[in-house]
Amino acid sequence: MALTGVSGFIGSNLVQRLNADETVAKIVTIDVQTPPVASVKVRHHKVDLTEPLADATVAEILEEEKADTFVHLAFFSSPMRNTSHAHEMESVGTMYVLHACSAVPRIERLIVGSTTMAYGAHPKNPNYLSEEHPLRANPSYRFVQDKVDVEKQVERFARKNPAKCVTILRPCTILGPTRRYFITRYFGRLFIMTLLGYDPLMQFVHEDDAIDVFRRVVDKPSPGIFNIVGKGVLPISTVVRLLGRINVPVSHLVAYSFVNSLWISGMAEAPAPHLDYLRYLWVADGAKAEEKLGFVPKYSTRDTILAFAGVERLRRVHLVQ
Amino acid sequence: MGTRKATVEVVPGPALPRPTEPPPRPARHSPRGNHHARNGTALAPELLGRRRDMAAFSVEPLLEGEKIVEVIDRKLDDRLRVVEREALDRLSQLEQQLKQALTDARWEERVQEKEQEVRSRVDRLTEELRGTLSSQPVPDKKRRLRFFDGVASLVRKGARVNWWTSLRQVLREIRMIGRSEEVDEFGMDPVFEELVMPVLDFFYHRWWRIESNGVKNIPSEGRGLLVSNHSGTLPFDGAMTKLAVRKEHPAKREVRFLVEDFVFYFPFLSSAIMRFGGVRACQENAQRLLDHDQLVAVYPEGVKGLGKYYKHRYQLARFGRGGFITLCMRSRSPVVPVAVVGAEETAPIIAKSTFLAKLFRVPYFPITVTFPWLGLLGLVPLPTKWTIDFGEPLDVTDRGRASLSDDLFINRQSERVRSAIHNMMIYRLQRRKSIFFG
Numbered sequence: 001m002a003l004t005g006v007s008g009f010i011g012s013n014l015v016q017r018l019n020a021d022e023t024v025a026k027i028v029t030i031d032v033q034t035p036p037v038a039s040v041k042v043r044h045h046k047v048d049l050t051e052p053l054a055d056a057t058v059a060e061i062l063e064e065e066k067a068d069t070f071v072h073l074a075f076f077s078s079p080m081r082n083t084s085h086a087h088e089m090e091s092v093g094t095m096y097v098l099h100a101c102s103a104v105p106r107i108e109r110l111i112v113g114s115t116t117m118a119y120g121a122h123p124k125n126p127n128y129l130s131e132e133h134p135l136r137a138n139p140s141y142r143f144v145q146d147k148v149d150v151e152k153q154v155e156r157f158a159r160k161n162p163a164k165c166v167t168i169l170r171p172c173t174i175l176g177p178t179r180r181y182f183i184t185r186y187f188g189r190l191f192i193m194t195l196l197g198y199d200p201l202m203q204f205v206h207e208d209d210a211i212d213v214f215r216r217v218v219d220k221p222s223p224g225i226f227n228i229v230g231k232g233v234l235p236i237s238t239v240v241r242l243l244g245r246i247n248v249p250v251s252h253l254v255a256y257s258f259v260n261s262l263w264i265s266g267m268a269e270a271p272a273p274h275l276d277y278l279r280y281l282w283v284a285d286g287a288k289a290e291e292k293l294g295f296v297p298k299y300s301t302r303d304t305i306l307a308f309a310g311v312e313r314l315r316r317v318h319l320v321q
Numbered sequence: 322m323g324t325r326k327a328t329v330e331v332v333p334g335p336a337l338p339r340p341t342e343p344p345p346r347p348a349r350h351s352p353r354g355n356h357h358a359r360n361g362t363a364l365a366p367e368l369l370g371r372r373r374d375m376a377a378f379s380v381e382p383l384l385e386g387e388k389i390v391e392v393i394d395r396k397l398d399d400r401l402r403v404v405e406r407e408a409l410d411r412l413s414q415l416e417q418q419l420k421q422a423l424t425d426a427r428w429e430e431r432v433q434e435k436e437q438e439v440r441s442r443v444d445r446l447t448e449e450l451r452g453t454l455s456s457q458p459v460p461d462k463k464r465r466l467r468f469f470d471g472v473a474s475l476v477r478k479g480a481r482v483n484w485w486t487s488l489r490q491v492l493r494e495i496r497m498i499g500r501s502e503e504v505d506e507f508g509m510d511p512v513f514e515e516l517v518m519p520v521l522d523f524f525y526h527r528w529w530r531i532e533s534n535g536v537k538n539i540p541s542e543g544r545g546l547l548v549s550n551h552s553g554t555l556p557f558d559g560a561m562t563k564l565a566v567r568k569e570h571p572a573k574r575e576v577r578f579l580v581e582d583f584v585f586y587f588p589f590l591s592s593a594i595m596r597f598g599g600v601r602a603c604q605e606n607a608q609r610l611l612d613h614d615q616l617v618a619v620y621p622e623g624v625k626g627l628g629k630y631y632k633h634r635y636q637l638a639r640f641g642r643g644g645f646i647t648l649c650m651r652s653r654s655p656v657v658p659v660a661v662v663g664a665e666e667t668a669p670i671i672a673k674s675t676f677l678a679k680l681f682r683v684p685y686f687p688i689t690v691t692f693p694w695l696g697l698l699g700l701v702p703l704p705t706k707w708t709i710d711f712g713e714p715l716d717v718t719d720r721g722r723a724s725l726s727d728d729l730f731i732n733r734q735s736e737r738v739r740s741a742i743h744n745m746m747i748y749r750l751q752r753r754k755s756i757f758f759g
Contacts, residue, residue, distance in 0.1 A: 123585040126605035127507055197588020199595070201508045233506060235592065241496040252588065280585070281601075302503060 001026065001218070002062060004049070004097065005073030007033035009179055010113055013211045014071065015042065018218070028065045030058060031074070049074055049093030050085070058100035062107060069109045071218065072097050075150070078182035079143035079270050081263075090146040091153070098157045101164070109165045111217055112154050116172040116227055118147045121200070121280040128285035131170075131225040141273035158223075165221045169213065171228035172284055175304050176207030177311040177320070182269040188312055192240050193259075196249035198279045201233040206299035206307060213295045222293055227284035232301040236278060242302070243309045252279060500596075507577065507606070510596040517597065524557070525564050528704050529663065532759070533565040535711040539657055541572040544611045545714070546649055547618040548738050549659035550637055550746065551626030554668040554687050556580050557702060558661045559599060562618050565709050577610050578618040581627065583684050604644060611652040618659070619645050621735070628685040631669035635662075635746050643728075643735040646717055650725055655714040656738055660745035663707035666756050668692070668700075706759035710745045 001018065005011040006029040018024045019037050029035045029044045045061050047054060062070070074093055080086040094112075101107045119129045120137035135151060137144040151168060158166035173183055186192065205228055213228050240247045250258065255275055262268035289295045299307065314320040501512040525531050539545060547566075551558060559578030566576045579602035585591045600606050602619065610617045620626060621640035629638065649656055670687045677686035692699030717734040753759060 123591075124582050124601075124603075126603045127601065128605065128609060130605070195588070197590075197592065199592035201504075201595075232503065233508065234502075234504060235500075235508060235510075235596070238497075238500055238502065238504070241493075241500070242502065244493070244496075 001069045002028040002067040003071045004030045006031045006035040008073055011073040012036045014214050017215050028067050049096055050088040055096035055099035059103045062104045068106055070101055070107050071111045073113045083142040087146055091149045094150045094153050102161055109221055111167045114147055114151050114168055114170045116170045116284040117144050119282055121276040121282040123280045125281045130285050131288055138273040138276055165223045167217050168225040169228055171205050171210045173204050174207050174210045175204045175308040179207045186269050191248045192245045193248050193250055194236055195279050196251045199235040199237050200281050201283050202236050202239055203229050203233050203283050204301045204304040205230040206304040209297040226289040227286050228289055229284050229286040230297045230299055230301045230304050233283055234301055239305055242305050507600045508595040509598040513596040529707040531707045533569050533709040536569040538711045538713055544614045544654040545616050545657055546654050547657045547659050549620055549661055550742055551620035551622040552629055552665040558664045574616055576616045576618050581624050607648050611654050621645050624684045634665040637739055637743055640735045640739050643731040646731045646734045650718045653718050656717055657714050658712040658738055658741040660710045660742050662749040663705045666705045667702035705756050708749050712741055712745050
């Protein structure tokens with residue numbers, strides 16, 4: 001069992017769960033940062049995926065450690081200002097990882113984490129995007145374009161290596177008590193900017209459910225692409241109200257340039273193309289995951305929001321970090 | 322003398338029921354008294370205790386003790402007798418009342434009334450308790466608030482704000498006016514619907530005086546596709562068909578109407594239509610709705626129908642590419658042809674401006690008798706008289722899935738539905754005398 005991106009949210013939680021599991025004999029972690037658990041089972045290798053020849057290094061490690069499953073999670077969860085570094089890390093890093101996986105015949109399974117943001121928000125989206133729907137993210141949104149690129153590479157890899165079981169998981173927006181990234185920072189503010197007159201439906205999945213499904217896929221080989229979503233949808237205005245925040249609608253005619261200037265000056269969480277996700281529909285259908293993986297989320301979208309709101313309240317009075 | 326002293330001391334004591342009672346007679350030595358004295362010491366330990374207390378105050382307590390007990394006993398006896406008499410009186414009264422109540426014919430009703438009253442009070446109390454215990458509202462309670470009900474409940478709640486939890490709840494209530502906490506999977510919001518319903522009712526009953534025929538042709542259960550002609554710049558016909566089926570159909574069925582893509586580019590309009598139950602027109606959405614055994618209204622004319630010139634009214638445009646037929650085949654649902662007469666004159670389009678259409682990024686920019694001359698007011702549709710006819714259900718799936726690849730068959734079926742609607746429209750138009758009065 002080999003993992004990349006163990007310093008990330010899903011990676012670190014997955015390593016902790018695998019470490020607690022008796023049936024897992026060895027966990028190989030490949031990352032620039034050390035994993036959050038110290039255990040005899042966990043063997044850490046410090047590799048920078050942006051370096052040239054990282055593919056050879058990873059292949060050597062996989063040969064040496066006799067890994068059979070590779071979980072690739074080395075992705076950024078929030079948009080980076082240094083887009084070229086993010087591109088090197090995600091797109092090129094994935095390329096190296098895929099090189100290594102195809103070079104090592106022992107690797108039977110590859111699991112890659114993506115996001116439903118890759119579908120792109122679009123007024124012409126059907127209300128429930130299925131896994132077969134083309135990925136039409138805004139080309140100027142580098143953060144999501146990198147994810148789309150990763151998916152395309154992985155699909156090509158799956159076609160070239162039909163013997164290997166390749167799984168892509170696309171969780172929607174993950175919220176929860178410990179998850180901290182640009183979406184939680186956006187919803188954590190008192191005044192939340194939305195687009196005037198637009199009220200798209202949003203869906204959320206609880207962090208426990210998201211980690212649970214990764215654990216499930218690691219246990220049981222299940223090839224294919226799966227949307228990981230919570231049940232139910234809510235318009236963003238209702239989400240803001242359930243969180244107890246104040247809605248600040250801004251007309252889309254000025255919002256894009258406004259957010260862009262904020263992003264350039266370092267005051268916004270995401271660049272302007274992210275506003276599409278506050279404007280149009282991008283809800284995914286989780287029926288396939290339920291059918292094939294047996295994944296039934298414990299938290300609905302509304303439960304997730306209320307759980308997050310509760311933790312935010314505690315966080316405000318410094319009872320939770 | 323000693324006895325007197327002792328008794329006088331005893332009289333205002335707390336053990337005696339009434340301090341105003343006359344002072345007790347001096348104690349007599351009688352077998353009854355002795356008996357009571359014995360029993361008194363044995364049965365009433367508090368009396369004994371009091372006797373000891375008194376002993377501390379009286380001069381010769383040991384000599385007078387028995388006499389005091391005797392006095393108290395007698396007094397208690399009297400008192401007991403009085404109480405007993407009163408109780409017996411009460412009991413007989415109650416018995417009489419009960420007899421009366423039993424003989425009364427309406428006693429059962431009254432009992433039920435009382436029971437209901439108590440029940441509702443208990444329910445209210447539990448609800449309130451739950452409300453104060455948790456910051457979240459009770460989940461399964463349907464929050465059907467009209468605007469003024471909402472305001473009234475706010476005022477009521479506002480009067481009760483005295484601690485943090487309820488304050489938070491009031492704030493939450495204010496925030497959630499006109500919206501529900503849970504929407505269905507296509508974003509339909511029951512609270513919002515209730516909020517706008519008076520306006521739509523006005524349009525239905527007063528403005529267009531809608532008359533519907535043959536609603537019973539719609540199946541009472543199971544899936545079904547309503548195919549209709551389309552007109553009137555804004556998709557009012559979808560909303561009115563929905564209302565007609567809800568009001569007139571015996572099963573009060575809900576119709577989800579499909580709306581053109583371009584509507585979802587617009588601010589306000591997109592979210593309002595979504596919350597009212599409109600769904601973006603595409604195969605996936607329609608398929609999903611039909612799979613859930615719902616009624617779906619489709620307008621295969623699409624934008625071509627919506628932006629029809631006045632001179633082309635009641636001339637059905639091309640029915641798309643027969644997508645609705647493949648939809649029916651795949652989901653095996655019947656087609657109910659629907660003809661809406663009257664809607665095509667609500668916004669008579671005399672010209673279209675391509676320049677303005679490009680400027681506002683809309684598929685067409687209508688120029689009607691009133692729009693854009695009167696500004697947004699010009700968008701108010703004319704008060705024509707509407708008739709909605711529902712035809713006999715057509716089965717377009719008779720050859721099953723095998724014909725899915727038979728394009729000629731699909732086109733023929735599409736044409737069949739189109740001509741059915743056309744005939745219904747012509748029939749109604751021939752019988753119509755006036756656009757505005759029917």
